[in-house]
Each structure stands twice: as structure tokens, then as C-alpha cells.
Amino acid sequence: MSTVTFDPASLEQLQQQKSTRPWRKKPTKFTASVSLAVVIPALIVAALFVTSDIPVPILMVVIYLPLQLIASAVAALITRGTRGVADSMIIVNAIGASLFSVIVLASVIGSLIVRGLRALSPHFLFQNSVYISPSTPLDYGGIGHSLVGTLLIVFIASLISVPIGVATAVYITEVRGRAVPYVRFFVQAMSGVPSVVAGLFILTIVVATGAFNQSAFAGGLAYAILMLPTVARTAEEVLKLVPDDLRTGALALGSTRARTVLRVVLPAARTGIVTAIILGVARVIGETAPLLLAAGNNDQTVVNPFGSPISSVPTYIFNNVALPYPDAVARAWGSALVLIILVAILFTLARVLGRGRVSR
Amino acid sequence: MSTTEYEGVMELDIEGIEQSALHQVGPTEMETRDLSVWFGHRKVLEGVNISFPKQTVTALIGPSGCGKSTFIRTLNRLHELIPGAALAGAVLYEGQDIYDGDVDPVHIRLKIGMVFQKPNPFPSMTIRGNVLSGLKLSGMKRDNHDDIVEQTLTAAGLWNEVKDRLGNAAGDLSGGQQQRLVIARALAVQPHVLLMDEPCSALDPASTLKIEETIRELSKEVTIIIVTHNMQQAVRVSDYTAFFLAEEGSPGHVVEQGATTEIFGNPQEQRTLDYVNGRFG
Ligand SMILES: Nc1ncnc2c1ncn2[C@@H]1O[C@H](COP(=O)(O)OP(=O)(O)OP(=O)(O)O)[C@@H](O)[C@H]1O
């Protein structure tokens, strides 16, 4: 038997090798039919857009989407045979659906920018609305007092709902006590409480009884009711993802249940817990009804959480958006824009905070 | 098949056997009495009587599913964490039944450490933090943390590989390194007994040898109980061996136990002979 030896390329040749990605090479037929499948429906729709006055959403959904589906299917049939057709359907639909949600979000933000951008200015963020009437031009006044209010109320709500929510999740996943089904049911039921009911509840038992004024604290209580189920349920899901190996490992080192939860399980789930908090905040930050009832309104900047009624961004929007003064309406839209930016900042912050994973 | 095919397996490490035979039999550290174990209504172990002399290494061998892990987890009261778990009989540690009503499982687990089959370092801690985690978790006070970290990591054969990156995340280590890390972690709380459930099944031959050296070294101070599927390993590291078996449909039990030299060199039971020679399981 003779051995076949492979004659290696010379070293020089090897050094001159260029890296390639052979799997990216596509047959010409493929490129041609795919580009046609992309271009033809787009051209038809562009033509219709120019010549007719069919509203854009209808144009996209009723004409473009079916056209694109057919075109892609034909392209798939040519390049990959019948097997490719189903694939192409799924891909087109998936891209279409994701584009749809991006477009919805973009148009929400777009409309906020169009109507509210002119209200934005440094003083809009920092000044309050004392001496400002709906007809005051945009050169004066702002929502500083509402921003402070919203932050204060959300902070109070978090202070109350995060410990309780996380503790509830710990009870469900770590303590696994006998009441777990009831607790879970209760939390689930709580997530169905309409926000206006939470506001009414606090109004009745906290404000009407004279225990506290309409205030950041009362508003925070109402928000806490709404935040709690979100925090608890998200935290529960996150704690469930922590592998049991870690719990057993800690217990095998002579740890108590409590230390296991505090030092191993919760830290392992830290990123997820932060997400739970953020989702809770995002759930409530735009809620208007509970604050109209429990926090009230104020043109001044209030920092005392207990003393007096306090403004917030959603109630500010509510109070201004329907006024018959263009500048007041612009202020409302501007506030909405600020609110959205605030949420975006919160999410980014959560990402960044969640990234540092390891501690001593 | 002829028996000669198994002669290769029969060539055991005679030197190792002779060494272990020289080991002095000391007083008993741990012992089980008529231990039977259930998961719900299913009995998985029956009537296990084994005693573990102080500062020796005992290997638990037997086919998959015969209850070795279950057994070892009853020795440090981890078994009871599983819903539906139950047992009968007694587990004595220093003469006391660890399942007595007034015994604190936390205290038991601190004295009887464990290394699991799958490495389970704490992902939220650094390498150093992991080594010291037992101290924090159990509230144990020990000085000179730097020394503890170096000693235990050296004992686990990991020091040289990680000494420059003790502050890195434990999750960045390879599987085998993680396993040695959790061995160091178990050693840092100075257990009297160390339970090891197939500690080398995720390791390469070199790390396995390191761990085996560590086991031999540790056995001067610690009583070690190790589950292994590797017959050579059992011979290399253990003084005593217990052979578990769960026959068709019946709970697992100990078929034969005794000095490792006897179990591997001169077993009394045909089933033991068959198993250690790789004829089933
Ligand atoms: N959590 C559990 N719940 C119910 N039954 C279990 C549980 N853990 C193990 N068992 C059963 O107990 C028996 C013994 O399992 P065990 O894990 O102790 O075997 P083993 O000897 O360690 O096997 P291996 O060598 O594969 O690790 C098996 O039949 C298994 O199905």
C-alpha cells in the first residue's frame, strides 16, 4: 500500500493567502432574482404613492405586503425550489412585523418631536410654572416642578414596592412556603387593578381620612400598588433562572437559607432584578389617573414628600394638552417628549448598571 | 467473550494498593446504620451500613442510578432539600446521629463539605471571592485570607494558573479549572469530612492526577468519601471501597465493601468481580 502525501503549498504562498468567506458566495441567479424581488414591489408601491392618494398604511399593508410576499416566493422558487417558498414567507413576515413595530414607535416619537420640540429649551426643564398662564409664550416657564414631582413619586413608589416585590419573589422561589399558590394568585390579581382604582383607593384611605395630604407620598403609594405586581412577577421569573446548583453549593458550605439568598442567589440574579425594577418604573411612570387623585397638582416646585399637592409630568400633560392655547399644547407635547426621553435614559442606565457582573 | 479480554483492566496499580494497605485504621469518623432512602414512595437505597474511618479515603462505586449520589447527599443533609425526600436508619458523625432533632444541618454541612459533579462556582463572585465564600456564607472567622486563598488553591492544583487573576470572574475559568476552584472553596472552611461526587468527571487527565494527589494529601487530615466511575481512580486514591448495586426493580444496596485491595484484588462476590472488571454497569 502506498501512502498518498499531500504536497503543501510553499510557505511564501501560505503567507500570501487572503481570508475569504466562501459561504457568502451566492449564485448569480440568486442575486438577480433577489434584487428583482426587492425592487419590483418597491417600485410599484412608489408609483402608486405618487399617482394615487391611497393612505400610506393601507398602501403598505394591503398592497405592498402581498406584493412582497409573492415576489419573494417567486424568487425563492427560482433559486431554491419549493422548499424555499415557506422560508421566504416566514422571513418576509418577520421583517414586516418588526418593521411595523419600529415604525409605530418611530411615528409616536416623530409626532412628539413635531409637536413638542419647539417647547423644549433649558429653562423648560428647570423652571416651574409659577406666574405662568396657559397663554404665556414659550420663552417663560417649564416643567421643572413636574419632573421633580415625577422623580420623587417614582422614587417613593420604588422604595416601597421594590423591597416588597423582591421579598414576595423570594418567598415564592426560595422559601417555597405553603402560601405560595395564594401569594401568586394575589400578585396576579393585583396586576389587574386599574390605575384609577389604585388612585381612588389611596384617595379614600390615605387622603380622605386626613392621614396625609395629596402629596408625593400619597402618589407614591398609589404608584407602588401598580408597580408591585410587575416587580414581583419579573423578579420571580428571574430568580427561577438561577440554577439550583448554586443554592445547593452554598448550603453545602454551611450557609443558612437567608445568607444563601442574600449572598448567592440575589447577586447571581442582579441584572434581572434591576430589569424588574426598571420594568416596574416603566409600568407606572406615565400613569396619570392615580396622581390626579392622590398627588394633585401644583405650579410650584415641591420637594417635601408629605406636605402639599405636587405636580408630575403626566398630570402636567393632562392639564395642558386640551387647552385652547397653542403654546400650552406645545408644552404638553414637549413634556411627553421629555417623559419618553426619561424612560429611554432609565433603560440605558439599567443596561449599564446591569453590566458590571462581578463583585468581591 | 473470553475473560482474557479483560486482563488489561485487571492490571491494577499494585503500588497504589500496597500503599493504601499500609494505611492505619483509625477510629470511625462517620457511619451509617441501616440507612434506607426514599424519593416520594420510591425506595432507592436499602439497609446501607458503612463506616468511614478517620482520615481515610473511601470510594463508592457502582453502576449509574444505583444511588451513590443519593447516599452521599444524605451524609451532609442535602438530601432533605428535595421535596418528597425521606429516609430511615441513622447517619452518625462522631458518634452522633446527624438527623437528631436538635442537630443544626448548617453546622453539619460546615463540618462535612462537598464537591459536586458539575462545577458550581458562584458567578457573581471573583475567583478569590469564591474561595472565601464559605467563610462569609457560614459566618466563620479565619484570619489571613490571602494565605487561605493561596493554600487552598495550591492544594486544589489551581494556584499557578490563577494567581495573577484572582480578581477575575469565576465564570471565566474553564470547566476543569472551575472544578478545582470549588474544591479550594470547600477546603477553605476546613471540613473534617469531604464528600466528592465524581469530582473528576469534567477534568482532563492532568488535572485529574492533580486532584488525586490532592485527595491523598488531604486524607492525612480529612476523611474523604468519593464517588467515582473510574476504577483506576478508585484504586489509586482510596483505602476502602464500597460497591453499590441496584438490581432490576429493587432499591440500591451495598453488595460488598472492604479494603480497596480486597475489593479489587480478591472480591468475595461474583457481581463485584464482574463490575470491577468492567463486565457490566
Ligand atoms: N431528585 C430526585 N427525585 C426522584 N428520584 C431521584 C432524584 N434523584 C435521583 N433519583 C433516583 O434515585 C436513584 C439513584 O440516583 P442517584 O443519582 O443517586 O444515582 P447515582 O448512583 O449517583 O448514578 P450516577 O452514577 O449516574 O450519578 C435513581 O433511580 C434516580 O432516578
Ligand SMILES: [Mg+2]
Ligand atoms: Mg451520581
